[in-house]
Amino acid sequence: MQAIVDKEGIKRYLISLTVNGDTYTVVVKANTMLVNVLREELNLTGTKKGCETGDCGSCTVIMDGKPVNSCIILALEADGKEITTIEGVAQNGVLDKLQESFLNQTAVQCGYCTPGMILSAKALLTRNPNPTEHEIREAIAGNLCRCTGYVNIVKAIKEAAGQPVDEH
Amino acid sequence: MSENTIHNNDYAVIGKSVPRIDGREKVTGAAKYTGDLKFPNMLYGKILTSPHAHARILSIDTSEAEKLAGVKAVITHKDVPSLKYGISPARWDENIFCIDKVRFVGDKVAAVACIDEETCYKALKLIKVEYEVLPAVLDPLTAMDEGQPLVHEEYERNINTEIHQEFGDMENAFKNAHHIRKDRFVGQRTYQSPIEPHSAISMWQDGKLTIYSSTQSPHYFQYYIAREFGMKMGDVRILKTYVGGGFGGKLEPTGLEFAGAVLAKNTGRPVKMFYDRAEMFAHNRGRHAQYMEITSAVDKDGKILGCHTNFIMDGGAYTSLGIASAYYAGALLPLTYEFDNYKFDMFRVYTNLPACGAQRGHGAPQPKYAFECHLDEIARDLNIDPLEIRIRNARRPNTVTPNDFGINSCEIKSCLERAGAMSGWAEKKGKLPKGRGIGVATGSFVSGAGYPIYRTNLPHASAMIKVHEDGTAATLYTGAVDIGQGSDTVLSQMAAEAMGFVYEQMKIVAADTETTPHDFGAYASRQTLMSGAAVKQAGEEVKRQLLDMAASMLQRPVYDLDVKAGEIFSISDSSVSLSFSDAAREFFVRRGPLVGKGSYTPPKLGGKFKGAAVGTSPAYSFCAQVSEVQIDEETGVIDVLDVWDVHDCGMVINPGLLHGQVHGALFMGLGESIWEQVLFDDKGKIVNANLAEYRLPTALDMPKVHSGLIDSYEPAGPWGVKEVGEGSTNPTMGCFANAIYDAMGVRINSLPLTYEKVWRALKEKREKEQAQK
Structure with a gap:
């Protein structure tokens, strides 16, 4: 990995990462977090910061198929990786079935956890297209939501998986 | 049958779970915070x-x-x-x-x-x-003692707020009582924990x-920033x-x-x-920890004759909204059950801890927990079923509380009966296997505060609607604040309904002191009723002008015309029709902008005693909750299996969003019941100021929720609406505590109802039983 040292003696590294299908090259420090590259360098502010300690899941992105908390992933670890952020879920303005089901099931309130929640759900449905309710709950257990009690979020994920959904 | 049912089908836009107006932006990550x-x-x-x-x-x-x-x-x-x-x-x-x-x-x-x-x-x-x-004041119970350091030199004995209210004839109520019972409970300090951190x-x-x-x-x-810097409010935007969520914080x-x-x-x-x-935890303004003593006098049927609440709350270092929290703690308690004699004493004390303020349900949820536990204990003393004692005491519509709050619609009795039926109370109570229990509790809340936070004669809410020049869209300008609850959606539905327009073509500009008309904002569950009333008036003003134009275009008397879902029609002749858009466009050509405006000020409310204003509201919501829990005897682990929540919240504008509020309130109540607590070390530093150790419930913790509605119509609200978002937080803690008692026969009299407390209570109970053998 190419590195340069600035006047203060701090090393900076040149990394390349693929975000939503496009490859970007950015200069980062050893302690730069992936979430800050996404938000500050690439202006992809759909990835939210809620705690910066890996507890709330608002910053969830999919990295090489796995949902990760981008606030505790070093930018250096993302070098050469494929990343999907919320901005990459809809294709050419057409919503993903999860985004549609989140709207149908009133699974969005303040919306701050929504990007991370949708990405955790998307990673789940990609590896397990027909999850049980417990598997759904487990998959989003690292994503905190303070508004919905997860009730409609679970329903939305079921709907996206093509499963029947109860009223209320 | 209520008015609600009769007219519900006549509505084109309200009463329907239309998708959120901001939904697409939020699911695509485009929404900017x-x-x-x-x-x-x-x-x-x-x-x-x-x-x-x-x-x-x-x-x-x-x-x-x-x-x-x-x-x-x-x-x-x-x-x-x-x-x-x-x-x-x-x-x-x-x-x-x-x-x-x-x-x-x-x-x-x-x-x-x-x-x-x-x-x-x-x-x-x-x-x-x-x-x-x-030296620091860290214990609210000794903060008032002589010789304690003073947090603020000008507040003697660290007393921030002192309340002593008495209504009716307490002496007589207690003298004539069949049974008197006193219980003590402790509530904990919690924090709103919105997922979005504060930013400016x-x-x-x-x-x-x-x-x-x-x-x-x-x-x-705007008001306080202008005041602080000596600026005109017009120079502050x-x-x-x-x-990303607020919950009072x-x-x-x-x-x-x-x-x-x-x-x-x-x-x-x-x-x-x-x-x-x-830093959010340190700024805090979350729920006060309260120390609550309740004494009640009842007759032989369990009817409450009089009640004395004696509370101390830990205010932290500053007032925040704590004066209101202190009043709310006692003032809202007589809402759900009817009794004439009531005494309320409260000290809110300063400590060297972060300031507390208004968290969802404001001062009410902890006293409600205490009272619901206390009422279950009374029911047990008198051998009355807990659901039955609540039905016997349930408030009736068109009554007045001892502290002079006028109640219009009130279906709490029906809520209790429905929750009982939905949960299978009669089949379960006393018949569940050991370790499994069922509990009941009620809740209620204001639909907007009767008076603003600072003294002013400004209307509480106002709204403006501008129809687009070509008539194809309309923009609602409102000062109301959507913090996730969905007010932008609900108010847009209301605007469309009042104008005779369609929701799909509504746009909204909200919560900007420069471009939108004044509104006090999102607190005290006020917007559906208060902002909604202003929006309705604005929509009706648009409709009047539009029909006047249509009358001129169609050469028909205006009283023969009406408009619904974007179509103007004649009441007498079904062949006559004109689109909203065409009439609105013509209006603009002939008369200029088609604009409607509205404002809302509540009527004068409340009594004349000190503090009478706090807790007044044009309308009150009511709800009943039943929950079923499973307790592990060996570990004290509490598993909440099912919750049945039944609400009387007036006419429902958007059922999807309404149930979302119920789910969220239950979630917050669950967290506060079992896990959430802001903890300090002996130097006053928070030890769990993060989301790993301040434990919010996850998707794996949520029980099954069954949320039901009672048909109701609130005359004080536009189309009969009232609140739901905060009242539904009130029953949960008491409900779970009562279910735990039913399961194991132990009363946990402090929050949170942790596994450890349950385990310790079970251990003590076992030891006591063995000692008696």
Whole structure:
């Protein structure tokens, strides 16, 4: 990995990462977090910061198929990786079935956890297209939501998986 | 049958679960929150806070910080107005920065503005503050004792608020009682924990200050910021972007707005300020810890004759909204059950801990927990079924509480009966296997406060609707604040309904003190009723003008015309039709902009005694909750299996959003019941100021929720609406405590109802039983 040292003696590294299908090259420090590259360098502010300690899941992105908390992933670890952020879920303005089901099931309130929640759900449905309710709950257990009690979020994920959904 | 049912089918737009107006933006990540915004030449700002709970400031030296490259401004109390502020005008007790002493770990001392976030942290470390550490007041129960240090010198015995109210004839009620019972309960300090951290971006242009803020009330921010800086309100613009939840924690302006405004002025650049998660906990303004003693007198049937509540609450270092919290704690208690004689005593004390304020349900949920447990104990003493004792005492519609709150619609008895039926209460109560239990509790809340937070004769809400020039769309301008609950959607539905238009073509501009008309904002569950009333009036004004134009275009009398879902029609002749759009376009051509406006002021409410205003509301919601729990005897682990929540919340504008409020309230109640508690070390420092150790429930913790509605119509609300979002927080803690008792025969009389407390109570019970053998 190419590195340069600035006047203060701090090393900076040149990394390349693929975000939503496009490859970007950015200069980062050893302690730069992936979430800050996404938000500050690439202006992809759909990835939210809620705690910066890996507890709330608002910053969830999919990295090489796995949902990760981008606030505790070093930018250096993302070098050469494929990343999907919320901005990459809809294709050419057409919503993903999860985004549609989140709207149908009133699974969005303040919306701050929504990007991370949708990405955790998307990673789940990609590896397990027909999850049980417990598997759904487990998959989003690292994503905190303070508004919905997860009730409609679970329903939305079921709907996206093509499963029947109860009223209320 | 209520009016609601009769007319429900006549509505074209309300009463339907239309998708959120902001839904698409939120699911695509396009929705911008304040922290997502950037402005050219923007600086970043951070606040230096106190490491001590109580200390005198001897000196502050900012010289080293000022020398650091990238630091653009460093400010302390010397650089800002010394005028005290606070959201409650009766006790302004906060300064932008501490002047003589700091009063809690996290109190504001100085601030910096720098070219980036990293430089801010380096600069904060270079500010030298010399403190003389003082003894701290950390225990609210001894805070009032003689000889305790004073948090604020001007408040003797650390008493922030003292309330003594008595209604009816308590002496007689207790003299004639069949049974008297006294119980004591303790509530814990919790924190709202919205997932979005607070953030504010301040900037100045030609003497005008603009602040983008994650706020629940642009109006109160505008009012207090203008006051603090001696500015005209018209020169202060507060607007919100999307807000990632508030729950009461974003109701009052913080250091982010005050310090940010000064930093932006001094540097001539926009300044973004933000709290991290630990700073949010330190700023706090969450739920007060309350110490609650309740004594009730009942007759032989369990009918409550009189009740005395005697409470102490830990206010923390500042008032915040705590005067209202203190009043709410006792004042809202007589809502759900009818009794004539009531005495309420309360001390809200200052401590050297973060200030508490209004969290969902405000002062009410903990007293409700205490009262619901107490009522179950009374039922047990008298051998009455817990559901039955509640039905016997349930408030009836068109009654007045002992503290002079007028109740219009009230279906709490039906809520209890329905929750009983849905849950299978009769088949389960007393018949469940050991370890499994069922409990019941009720809740209620205001639909907007009868009086604003500071004294003013401004209307509580106002709205404006502008129909687009070609008639194909309409924009609602409202000061109401959507913090996630969905008010933008609900108010747009209401606007469309009132105008005879369609929801799909509604646009909304909200919560900007410059472009939208005044509204007090999102607190006290006020917007559906109050902002809704203003929106309805605005829509009806559009409709009147539109039909007048249509009458002229169609050459028909105006009384023969009506409009619904975008189509104007004749009442007498079905062949006549004209589209809303065509008539609106013609209106613009002939008469100029088609605009409607409305405003809402509640009627004069409440009695004449001291504090009579707090708790008044045009309407009150009611609900009943039944829950079923499973307790593991060996470990004390509580598993909440099912919850049945039944609500009387008037006409429902958007059922999908309404049930979402019920789910969220239950979730917050679940967290507060079992896990959530802000904990301190012996120096007053929070030990769990993060989302790993302050434990919010996850998706794996939520029980099955069954949410039901009772048909009801509230005459004080537009189309019969009233609140749902906060009242539904009230029953949960008491409900679970009662279910735990039913399961195991142990009463947990302090919150949270942790596994450890259950385990200890079971152990004590076993030991006692063995000793008796």
